[in-house]
Amino acid sequence: MSFQPDEIDFAILRALSKDATISAGALGRRLDLSQPATWRRIRRLEQEGIIAGRRVALDAEALGFGVTVFLGIKLATKGRVSLDDFERAIAAIPEVQSVQHVLGLYDYRVRVVARDIADFERVLRRRMMSLPGVGNIEANVLLSEEQLPGPLQ
Structure with missing residues (x-):
């Protein structure tokens, strides 16, 4: 049991x-x-795997990264580009905090931090848009965030 x-x-x-x-x-x-x-x-x-690890939570803003952006990324054609190739390439971008393969309008949801909007634009143009297989990117800038305790209250 x-x-x-x-x-x-x-x-x-x-x-x-x-x-x-x-x-x-x-x-x-x-x-x-x-x-x-x-x-x-x-x-x-x-x-038992209930505690999967312990992590240090860093304050991105205190470290000089004042902008957080969530990207919805749709790959152009899944057959031509390996998902593994895309995931390896996006994971190599230092500003990327998390990558989630999702079901829905987009193939991936990505959390990116940048120093400011101009820095984010640089990351978007030079790094994100040149990733293998990227077709469409939608950006949503984080305005505020509240950490909730989750189901364990």
Whole structure:
């Protein structure tokens, strides 16, 4: 039978999703668990694949990247260009933060950061539009973003 997280596991997941750097001891004190018991639960959640990793969240604006743009990219002809070739080429662009292969009007959804609009235009013209197989690109500039806790509230 497969592993089913309990309420304590969900409390651990909620806490780690807010602060992945919290120690097992500090987390255990919050949940009235010992440090070893908390650590074992975290380790089990990792082994079961529920915790897929821990990441550092960087503030792009604080690093000088004040513009975020979401691109919808439609490939011209899927048969002539390998999706793998396109994905390798777009992943090599430093300003690209994420690439999602999607179903719908566009083939890919891409998150790009740039220093300003002029910098984004440079990235778009020199890098994005020259990618193998690109047919159509739609850009949406991010105005604001709110991080939501997701389904674990």
